Amino acid sequence: MTPVELVQAAIARIEQLNPRVNAVVTPLFDRAHVRVSRGIPAGPFGGVPLLLKDFLCETAGDPYYEGSRFLRDLGWRSPADSELASRFRQAGFAILGKTNLPEFAASATTEPAAFGPTCNPWNPERSAGGSSGGSAAAVASGMVPVAHANDGTGSIRIPAAVCGLVGLKPSRGRTPAGEAGLLGNVVEHVVTRSVRDAAAVLDAVSSPGSGGRFAPPPPQRPYREEVGVDAGYLRVGFLRHDPLLRGCRNIRPGVRDADPASAAAVEDTARLLESLGHIVEESYPPALDGPTGLGGPRGIIAASELASRLDAWVARTGREPGPNDLEPATRRMASEGRGYSLADVEEARHRLVAGVRPIRAWWAGGFDLLLTPATHGIPPAVGAFSGLDLAEQSWQLAEAFGLYTVPYSFTGQPAVSLPAAWVDGMPVGVQLVAGYGREDILLRIASQLEEARPWADRWPPIS
Numbered sequence: 001m002t003p004v005e006l007v008q009a010a011i012a013r014i015e016q017l018n019p020r021v022n023a024v025v026t027p028l029f030d031r032a033h034v035r036v037s038r039g040i041p042a043g044p045f046g047g048v049p050l051l052l053k054d055f056l057c058e059t060a061g062d063p064y065y066e067g068s069r070f071l072r073d074l075g076w077r078s079p080a081d082s083e084l085a086s087r088f089r090q091a092g093f094a095i096l097g098k099t100n101l102p103e104f105a106a107s108a109t110t111e112p113a114a115f116g117p118t119c120n121p122w123n124p125e126r127s128a129g130g131s132s133g134g135s136a137a138a139v140a141s142g143m144v145p146v147a148h149a150n151d152g153t154g155s156i157r158i159p160a161a162v163c164g165l166v167g168l169k170p171s172r173g174r175t176p177a178g179e180a181g182l183l184g185n186v187v188e189h190v191v192t193r194s195v196r197d198a199a200a201v202l203d204a205v206s207s208p209g210s211g212g213r214f215a216p217p218p219p220q221r222p223y224r225e226e227v228g229v230d231a232g233y234l235r236v237g238f239l240r241h242d243p244l245l246r247g248c249r250n251i252r253p254g255v256r257d258a259d260p261a262s263a264a265a266v267e268d269t270a271r272l273l274e275s276l277g278h279i280v281e282e283s284y285p286p287a288l289d290g291p292t293g294l295g296g297p298r299g300i301i302a303a304s305e306l307a308s309r310l311d312a313w314v315a316r317t318g319r320e321p322g323p324n325d326l327e328p329a330t331r332r333m334a335s336e337g338r339g340y341s342l343a344d345v346e347e348a349r350h351r352l353v354a355g356v357r358p359i360r361a362w363w364a365g366g367f368d369l370l371l372t373p374a375t376h377g378i379p380p381a382v383g384a385f386s387g388l389d390l391a392e393q394s395w396q397l398a399e400a401f402g403l404y405t406v407p408y409s410f411t412g413q414p415a416v417s418l419p420a421a422w423v424d425g426m427p428v429g430v431q432l433v434a435g436y437g438r439e440d441i442l443l444r445i446a447s448q449l450e451e452a453r454p455w456a457d458r459w460p461p462i463s
Contacts, residue, residue, distance in 0.1 A: 003036035003047025007094050010049035014096065014143045020124060020462050023138040024051060025115045026063045026098035036094050043092025044204055050088060051147040053135045054098035055105045056188065058082045067101045067112040070325040074317055083176035084188050084205060088148070091204035099134030099147060103327050106306060108158055108397045109385065110134055113327050117382045120163060121460035122426050127379040129159030129401070136163040136191050142463045146197055152186040153298075154405030157417035160191045161374035161429025164419045164458060166446070167191050168198040169405075171437050172412030173214030174206050183301065183349065184214055185409040193456050195447040198416070199223040202439065214412065216437040223443055228451070231276075231444040237283035237362070238270045238371035244294055244403040245376070248395075255376075255399045262373035262402075265420040265428045270371060272452060273445075284370060285362035293355030294406055297348035299394075304345045306330070307337030329393060356410045363413075363435035369445060374417040374429035376402030404431055414439045416446055419455040427458075 001009070011029050018024050032049070040046040052059065055066050058078035065071040081089070088095065100110050100118045110133025111117035118133045120126040121141040128137040132149035136159035139147050149156045151169045160167025168189055175188045189205075192198045202223045240263040246256045274280045314320055326334075340348075362370070380400040385393045408415045413436050420430040434442045450456075 003040050003094065004033070006047055007032050007036050007049055007096065010096055010144050017141050017143055017462060021119050021121055021128075021137045021141055022116055023099055023118050023134040023141070023143065024097045025100045025134065026054060026065070028062060028095055028097045031062070032094045032096045041092040041094070043090055044200065046092035048093055048146070049096050049144045050093035051097055051099050051135060051138050051144050052085070052088075052095060053101055053132050053148050053150060055101050055131070056082065056150055056186070057084050057148050059085045059095060063098070065114065066105065067103045067114055068326065069114040070321045071313070072114050073325065074319060076317065084148070087176065087205040091201075096144065099132075099138055101131045101134055103330050104306060104309060105131035105150075105152070105155065106330065106333065107131060108154065108401045109380065110159075111382065111386070119382060120379060120426075121462040122164065124462065125381055126426065127162065127382055127384075129162040129375075129379055131155040132191060133159045136160055136165055136167075139191050139193060140164055140460055140463070142459065146190050146192050146201060148188070149191045150186055150188045151409060153409050154401070156189060156191060157374055157405045157415060157429075157431060158401055161417040161431075162379040162427065164427030164455065164460065165191045165193060166195055166198050167417040168202070168439075168442070169409070169415045170202060170206065170439060171216040171414045173216050174202070174414070174439065176205070177214070183352070183410060184412070195443060195450050196224065196227045199227050199443050219440060223439060226440045226443040227447040229444050231441070231448050233277050233279065234368040234441070234445065235279045235366060236270070236273055236369045236371055237281060237367050238266055239282070239284040240266050240373070242373070242376065242402045242404055243284070243288040244292065244406065245398060247289070248295065248398065250395045251399055259373070259377035259402075261377050261421065261423040261428050262375065265430050266371060266373055269420050269430050269449070272449065273371070276448060276452065283367065284372075285359045287358035287361070288407065290358075291355055292359070292407065293352035294403070294410065297352040297355070300340055300344060300348040301352065303333050303337030304340050305337070307334040310334050352410060356407060359407055360411050360413065360436065368434065368441055370433040372404045372431045372433070373402065374404060374431040376400060376404075378423060378426040378428065408433050412436055414442055416442050418446055418449060419458070422458070
């Protein structure tokens with residue numbers, strides 16, 4: 001196919017499927033046509049259609065809203081490409097539009113008031129996860145083969161898991177970091193249908209120094225060459241429960257136990273890894289059972305960063321949000337954030353760093369990988385959290401999705417969610433976590449699992 005034919009086919013699928021899933025909120029079809037009509041763009045993905053999550057990855061002259069009515073009603077447009085957007089263009093991608101996300105990417109479910117909820121293609125009554133829910137729904141339904149996503153506490157891995165995709169979160173600093181936040185926990189990448197594609201895109205957009213002040217060790221060879229390579233015999237630990245959720249006083253007692261579907265997916269994957277020759281045992285970082293600082297300190301930092309982000313938008317736009325410009329939960333969280341002093345935020349940062357640092361020691365002690373659930377069972381219903389105040393919404397989201405993905409954003413380690421099972425027609429994902437800088441191990445073992453139990457031929461009802 002020519003790039004023009006490929007882009008036209010993707011546009012036709014978006015126009016056919018998007019009314020049912022609401023994944024794409026800003027079409028950029030004309031610009032994509034102009035790009036590919038000049039011939040095959042240079043780069044390894046010349047002419048391949050791509051969607052961008054409407055957060056951090058900005059493109060010059062295009063609408064940019066971050067899921068907010070405030071920016072949507074201003075008709076805000078980005079003045080320049082972000083570093084990652086520039087790399088996507090250099091790789092040859094044809095950018096077809098922007099995908100849906102919760103307001104300012106502050107939730108694990110994609111249901112912004114500005115654009116409405118994104119539905120899961122496997123069951124439109126269920127959430128597509130967040131905050132990269134629009135990107136995951138678009139790839140799962142087959143609108144495009146790959147879509148940009150970013151991850152601060154699980155926003156690549158959670159939607160990938162509930163939509164039946166591969167969600168690779170690279171090591172901190174592996175890709176251009178954009179506005180990475182106080183602790184550099186936000187990383188950028190994509191969601192894909194295959195391990196091969198996740199690896200090849202990482203080759204195209206990563207480079208030394210791309211993560212600003214963080215510098216992971218360079219790969220020994222292209223990541224694409226790790227796919228299908230003999231993984232050797234690895235030592236893998238696994239856990240079936242959520243240590244962080246179990247330690248939360250606000251979580252209902254029954255929810256603290258492992259979700260049966262998630263636990264079964266982990267156990268089945270552990271047996272499969274063992275059958276492939278790996279040493280598998282029930283073990284996980286003991287520090288996860290201790291005071292990690294991922295409770296109160298993380299909440300202080302998140303609230304203060306949201307307040308800072310809103311203040312930056314006021315300065316950037318010259319406009320103050322009106323009473324109806326922000327969702328109530330966003331306004332309350334920002335108000336809470338403004339109530340913290342610099343000393344409060346700095347103390348929270350130190351407590352969080354001190355709490356999560358010991359987690360990485362488990363890998364240094366001889367383990368290659370940690371296997372966990374990716375989420376706490378199948379995703380909740382769309383609209384399940386509407387009308388709740390901020391505190392109650394946060395706890396119910398934790399109960400619905402679990403906290404499996406959170407620690408490794410703050411340790412900076414690479415992690416990937418993979419489709420492992422289907423329950424009641426919904427995908428259930430597992431997460432694999434490697435030591436810092438070891439995407440090579442993740443890609444070898446993920447491709448081994450993909451070959452042993454393929455998932456790419458499974459398509460949701462809306463596709």
